Amino acid sequence: MAGKVLPPTVVFEAKSGDLQDTWLQDFDPVKHACSFASSPSGWTNNEIGFYWLSEVFEKTTKKTARNGRDIRLLIIDGHGSHIDSAFLDFCDTHQILVGVFPPHSTHRLQPLDVSLFSPLAIYYSQNLDNWIMKSQGLTRLQKSDFFMLFWPAFEKAFSVSNIESGWQKTGLHPFNPAIVLDQISTLPDEHIDRDRASSSCSSTYIPPAAMRQIPKLLKREAENQVLKHEMQGLKKTIKLQERKQKGRKALKMPDEHGGAVIYTPSKVKAIRDANIQKE
Numbered sequence: 001m002a003g004k005v006l007p008p009t010v011v012f013e014a015k016s017g018d019l020q021d022t023w024l025q026d027f028d029p030v031k032h033a034c035s036f037a038s039s040p041s042g043w044t045n046n047e048i049g050f051y052w053l054s055e056v057f058e059k060t061t062k063k064t065a066r067n068g069r070d071i072r073l074l075i076i077d078g079h080g081s082h083i084d085s086a087f088l089d090f091c092d093t094h095q096i097l098v099g100v101f102p103p104h105s106t107h108r109l110q111p112l113d114v115s116l117f118s119p120l121a122i123y124y125s126q127n128l129d130n131w132i133m134k135s136q137g138l139t140r141l142q143k144s145d146f147f148m149l150f151w152p153a154f155e156k157a158f159s160v161s162n163i164e165s166g167w168q169k170t171g172l173h174p175f176n177p178a179i180v181l182d183q184i185s186t187l188p189d190e191h192i193d194r195d196r197a198s199s200s201c202s203s204t205y206i207p208p209a210a211m212r213q214i215p216k217l218l219k220r221e222a223e224n225q226v227l228k229h230e231m232q233g234l235k236k237t238i239k240l241q242e243r244k245q246k247g248r249k250a251l252k253m254p255d256e257h258g259g260a261v262i263y264t265p266s267k268v269k270a271i272r273d274a275n276i277q278k279e
Helices: 046-062 085-093 111-135 143-157 160-169 178-185 208-244 265-278
Strands: 009-013 035-039 072-076 096-100
Touching: 009 046, 009 143, 035 046, 046 072, 046 085, 046 096, 085 096, 111 143, 111 160
Parallel strands: 009 035, 072 096
Antiparallel strands: none
Protein backbone atom coordinates (compact mmCIF):
# COMPACT_ATOMS: atom_id res chain seq x y z
CA MET A 1 0.00 0.00 0.00
CA ALA A 2 1.57 3.25 -1.16
CA GLY A 3 -0.32 5.64 1.13
CA LYS A 4 -0.78 8.08 -1.75
CA VAL A 5 -3.70 10.43 -2.19
CA LEU A 6 -5.70 11.47 -5.24
CA PRO A 7 -5.67 15.20 -6.01
CA PRO A 8 -8.71 16.71 -4.28
CA THR A 9 -11.46 18.39 -6.28
CA VAL A 10 -13.04 21.51 -4.79
CA VAL A 11 -16.60 22.35 -5.88
CA PHE A 12 -17.51 26.04 -5.51
CA GLU A 13 -21.04 27.37 -5.37
CA ALA A 14 -21.58 29.54 -8.46
CA LYS A 15 -25.07 30.68 -9.41
CA SER A 16 -23.86 31.50 -12.92
CA GLY A 17 -22.08 28.16 -13.17
CA ASP A 18 -18.77 29.91 -13.93
CA LEU A 19 -15.63 29.43 -11.85
CA GLN A 20 -13.99 32.82 -11.17
CA ASP A 21 -10.25 33.32 -11.40
CA THR A 22 -10.18 35.40 -8.19
CA TRP A 23 -11.34 32.34 -6.24
CA LEU A 24 -8.07 30.64 -7.22
CA GLN A 25 -5.64 33.51 -6.70
CA ASP A 26 -3.67 31.50 -4.11
CA PHE A 27 -3.62 28.41 -6.31
CA ASP A 28 -0.38 27.63 -8.14
CA PRO A 29 -0.82 24.93 -10.83
CA VAL A 30 2.85 24.00 -10.50
CA LYS A 31 2.84 23.58 -6.70
CA HIS A 32 -0.71 22.45 -5.92
CA ALA A 33 -2.18 19.17 -7.18
CA CYS A 34 -5.83 20.16 -6.92
CA SER A 35 -8.77 20.40 -9.33
CA PHE A 36 -11.83 22.64 -9.26
CA ALA A 37 -15.42 22.69 -10.42
CA SER A 38 -18.54 24.75 -9.78
CA SER A 39 -22.27 24.19 -9.56
CA PRO A 40 -25.28 26.33 -8.60
CA SER A 41 -25.62 24.46 -5.29
CA GLY A 42 -21.93 24.00 -4.43
CA TRP A 43 -22.47 20.23 -4.39
CA THR A 44 -21.41 17.61 -6.88
CA ASN A 45 -23.83 16.38 -9.54
CA ASN A 46 -23.91 13.73 -12.26
CA GLU A 47 -21.83 15.78 -14.69
CA ILE A 48 -19.18 16.74 -12.15
CA GLY A 49 -19.05 13.18 -10.83
CA PHE A 50 -18.45 11.81 -14.32
CA TYR A 51 -15.78 14.37 -15.19
CA TRP A 52 -14.03 13.71 -11.88
CA LEU A 53 -14.01 10.01 -12.77
CA SER A 54 -12.60 10.56 -16.27
CA GLU A 55 -10.28 13.52 -15.64
CA VAL A 56 -9.00 12.89 -12.11
CA PHE A 57 -9.44 9.28 -11.00
CA GLU A 58 -8.82 7.57 -14.34
CA LYS A 59 -5.83 9.66 -15.38
CA THR A 60 -4.19 9.62 -11.94
CA THR A 61 -4.58 5.93 -11.09
CA LYS A 62 -3.89 4.72 -14.62
CA LYS A 63 -0.21 5.51 -14.16
CA THR A 64 0.14 2.99 -11.32
CA ALA A 65 -2.08 0.32 -12.90
CA ARG A 66 0.17 -0.66 -15.81
CA ASN A 67 -1.40 2.01 -18.00
CA GLY A 68 -4.90 0.83 -17.15
CA ARG A 69 -4.35 -2.89 -17.70
CA ASP A 70 -4.67 -3.72 -13.99
CA ILE A 71 -8.07 -3.60 -12.32
CA ARG A 72 -8.58 -0.65 -9.96
CA LEU A 73 -11.04 -0.56 -7.06
CA LEU A 74 -13.12 2.59 -6.57
CA ILE A 75 -15.01 2.62 -3.26
CA ILE A 76 -17.96 5.03 -3.17
CA ASP A 77 -21.14 5.75 -1.28
CA GLY A 78 -24.58 5.57 -2.88
CA HIS A 79 -24.73 9.19 -4.08
CA GLY A 80 -26.60 9.57 -7.36
CA SER A 81 -23.66 11.24 -9.11
CA HIS A 82 -21.62 8.07 -8.53
CA ILE A 83 -23.96 5.36 -9.72
CA ASP A 84 -25.71 6.60 -12.86
CA SER A 85 -25.36 4.59 -16.08
CA ALA A 86 -22.69 6.81 -17.68
CA PHE A 87 -20.50 6.58 -14.57
CA LEU A 88 -20.79 2.80 -14.33
CA ASP A 89 -20.34 2.26 -18.08
CA PHE A 90 -17.09 4.24 -18.01
CA CYS A 91 -15.84 2.15 -15.09
CA ASP A 92 -16.76 -1.07 -16.87
CA THR A 93 -14.82 -0.15 -20.01
CA HIS A 94 -11.75 1.13 -18.12
CA GLN A 95 -11.02 -1.77 -15.76
CA ILE A 96 -12.45 0.05 -12.73
CA LEU A 97 -14.28 -2.12 -10.20
CA VAL A 98 -16.90 -0.13 -8.26
CA GLY A 99 -17.68 -0.97 -4.63
CA VAL A 100 -20.81 0.77 -3.32
CA PHE A 101 -21.28 1.02 0.44
CA PRO A 102 -24.74 0.46 1.94
CA PRO A 103 -26.50 3.51 3.45
CA HIS A 104 -25.34 4.81 6.85
CA SER A 105 -22.19 2.70 6.88
CA THR A 106 -19.41 5.02 5.69
CA HIS A 107 -18.56 6.09 9.26
CA ARG A 108 -17.29 2.51 9.79
CA LEU A 109 -16.33 1.33 6.31
CA GLN A 110 -15.01 4.37 4.42
CA PRO A 111 -11.31 5.14 5.12
CA LEU A 112 -11.91 8.82 4.37
CA ASP A 113 -14.64 9.10 6.98
CA VAL A 114 -12.78 7.05 9.58
CA SER A 115 -9.31 8.64 9.56
CA LEU A 116 -9.11 11.64 7.24
CA PHE A 117 -12.15 13.93 7.18
CA SER A 118 -12.09 14.53 10.94
CA PRO A 119 -8.48 15.81 11.08
CA LEU A 120 -9.12 17.80 7.89
CA ALA A 121 -12.04 19.58 9.58
CA ILE A 122 -9.96 20.21 12.71
CA TYR A 123 -6.97 21.66 10.83
CA TYR A 124 -9.20 23.78 8.60
CA SER A 125 -11.00 25.18 11.67
CA GLN A 126 -7.65 26.01 13.25
CA ASN A 127 -6.55 27.86 10.10
CA LEU A 128 -9.88 29.71 10.01
CA ASP A 129 -9.54 30.74 13.66
CA ASN A 130 -6.03 32.07 12.98
CA TRP A 131 -7.30 33.95 9.92
CA ILE A 132 -10.10 35.59 11.95
CA MET A 133 -7.66 36.51 14.72
CA LYS A 134 -5.15 38.08 12.31
CA SER A 135 -7.80 40.02 10.39
CA GLN A 136 -9.45 41.06 13.69
CA GLY A 137 -12.85 40.50 12.13
CA LEU A 138 -12.38 43.55 9.88
CA THR A 139 -12.80 41.65 6.63
CA ARG A 140 -15.40 39.13 5.55
CA LEU A 141 -14.40 35.61 4.57
CA GLN A 142 -14.90 35.11 0.85
CA LYS A 143 -14.42 32.32 -1.67
CA SER A 144 -11.05 33.79 -2.63
CA ASP A 145 -9.83 33.05 0.92
CA PHE A 146 -10.85 29.40 0.93
CA PHE A 147 -7.90 27.77 -0.82
CA MET A 148 -5.20 29.30 1.38
CA LEU A 149 -7.05 27.92 4.43
CA PHE A 150 -7.90 24.56 2.88
CA TRP A 151 -4.63 23.49 1.28
CA PRO A 152 -2.35 23.49 4.37
CA ALA A 153 -5.08 21.61 6.27
CA PHE A 154 -5.39 19.06 3.47
CA GLU A 155 -1.65 18.42 3.29
CA LYS A 156 -1.46 17.96 7.06
CA ALA A 157 -4.53 15.72 7.35
CA PHE A 158 -3.86 13.51 4.33
CA SER A 159 -0.53 12.19 5.58
CA VAL A 160 0.76 8.71 4.77
CA SER A 161 0.14 7.58 8.35
CA ASN A 162 -3.48 8.83 8.34
CA ILE A 163 -4.17 7.24 4.95
CA GLU A 164 -2.79 3.87 6.02
CA SER A 165 -4.68 4.14 9.31
CA GLY A 166 -7.95 4.57 7.43
CA TRP A 167 -7.46 1.34 5.51
CA GLN A 168 -6.41 -0.55 8.63
CA LYS A 169 -9.23 0.71 10.89
CA THR A 170 -11.88 -0.24 8.32
CA GLY A 171 -10.41 -3.72 7.89
CA LEU A 172 -9.96 -3.23 4.15
CA HIS A 173 -6.17 -3.49 4.04
CA PRO A 174 -4.92 -5.69 5.54
CA PHE A 175 -8.27 -7.41 5.01
CA ASN A 176 -9.78 -8.03 8.44
CA PRO A 177 -13.62 -7.90 8.62
CA ALA A 178 -13.53 -8.60 12.36
CA ILE A 179 -12.38 -5.03 13.02
CA VAL A 180 -15.76 -3.70 11.89
CA LEU A 181 -17.89 -6.64 13.01
CA ASP A 182 -16.55 -6.46 16.55
CA GLN A 183 -17.60 -2.80 16.77
CA ILE A 184 -21.16 -3.71 15.82
CA SER A 185 -21.59 -6.82 17.97
CA THR A 186 -20.09 -5.53 21.22
CA LEU A 187 -20.87 -2.62 23.47
CA PRO A 188 -18.33 0.23 23.55
CA ASP A 189 -15.72 0.02 26.25
CA GLU A 190 -16.58 2.59 28.91
CA HIS A 191 -13.54 2.14 31.09
CA ILE A 192 -11.97 5.45 31.92
CA ASP A 193 -8.31 5.76 32.62
CA ARG A 194 -8.04 7.80 35.79
CA ASP A 195 -4.30 7.56 36.17
CA ARG A 196 -2.68 10.90 36.54
CA ALA A 197 0.96 11.68 36.03
CA SER A 198 2.67 13.04 39.10
CA SER A 199 4.46 16.30 38.75
CA SER A 200 7.32 17.77 40.67
CA CYS A 201 8.34 21.35 41.00
CA SER A 202 11.36 23.11 42.34
CA SER A 203 11.33 26.48 44.03
CA THR A 204 13.85 29.28 43.69
CA TYR A 205 14.12 32.17 46.15
CA ILE A 206 13.21 35.58 44.68
CA PRO A 207 13.62 38.76 46.76
CA PRO A 208 10.33 40.50 47.73
CA ALA A 209 11.22 43.68 45.83
CA ALA A 210 11.70 41.70 42.62
CA MET A 211 8.50 39.75 43.22
CA ARG A 212 6.54 43.02 43.31
CA GLN A 213 7.82 43.92 39.84
CA ILE A 214 6.82 40.64 38.21
CA PRO A 215 3.11 41.51 37.67
CA LYS A 216 4.08 44.79 35.96
CA LEU A 217 6.56 43.02 33.69
CA LEU A 218 4.04 40.34 32.79
CA LYS A 219 1.40 42.97 32.03
CA ARG A 220 3.76 44.92 29.75
CA GLU A 221 4.84 41.75 27.96
CA ALA A 222 1.19 40.82 27.40
CA GLU A 223 0.43 44.31 26.07
CA ASN A 224 3.39 44.12 23.69
CA GLN A 225 2.26 40.75 22.38
CA VAL A 226 -1.29 42.03 21.84
CA LEU A 227 -0.02 45.09 19.95
CA LYS A 228 2.26 42.89 17.87
CA HIS A 229 -0.60 40.61 16.86
CA GLU A 230 -2.85 43.60 16.14
CA MET A 231 -0.24 45.10 13.81
CA GLN A 232 0.22 41.80 12.00
CA GLY A 233 -3.54 41.43 11.72
CA LEU A 234 -3.99 44.93 10.28
CA LYS A 235 -1.29 44.31 7.69
CA LYS A 236 -2.97 41.03 6.77
CA THR A 237 -6.36 42.77 6.49
CA ILE A 238 -4.95 45.43 4.16
CA LYS A 239 -3.48 42.76 1.89
CA LEU A 240 -6.76 40.83 1.85
CA GLN A 241 -8.73 43.94 0.92
CA GLU A 242 -6.28 44.75 -1.88
CA ARG A 243 -6.71 41.27 -3.32
CA LYS A 244 -10.50 41.46 -3.18
CA GLN A 245 -10.54 44.69 -5.19
CA LYS A 246 -9.28 42.85 -8.27
CA GLY A 247 -11.83 42.34 -11.02
CA ARG A 248 -13.30 38.89 -11.50
CA LYS A 249 -12.92 36.83 -14.65
CA ALA A 250 -14.60 33.56 -15.47
CA LEU A 251 -12.21 30.66 -16.05
CA LYS A 252 -13.24 29.51 -19.51
CA MET A 253 -11.55 28.08 -22.57
CA PRO A 254 -12.92 29.09 -26.00
CA ASP A 255 -13.86 25.49 -26.86
CA GLU A 256 -15.83 24.72 -23.68
CA HIS A 257 -19.23 23.15 -24.29
CA GLY A 258 -21.03 24.94 -21.44
CA GLY A 259 -21.58 21.89 -19.23
CA ALA A 260 -19.73 20.78 -16.13
CA VAL A 261 -15.95 21.08 -16.29
CA ILE A 262 -13.21 19.82 -13.99
CA TYR A 263 -10.42 22.40 -13.96
CA THR A 264 -7.22 20.43 -13.46
CA PRO A 265 -3.93 22.25 -12.71
CA SER A 266 -2.87 22.03 -16.36
CA LYS A 267 -6.20 23.46 -17.53
CA VAL A 268 -6.04 26.35 -15.04
CA LYS A 269 -2.51 27.15 -16.22
CA ALA A 270 -3.58 27.06 -19.88
CA ILE A 271 -6.48 29.45 -19.23
CA ARG A 272 -4.28 31.85 -17.29
CA ASP A 273 -1.64 31.81 -20.02
CA ALA A 274 -4.32 32.52 -22.63
CA ASN A 275 -5.68 35.45 -20.59
CA ILE A 276 -2.18 36.91 -20.22
CA GLN A 277 -1.68 36.78 -23.99
CA LYS A 278 -4.99 38.60 -24.51
CA GLU A 279 -3.90 41.37 -22.17
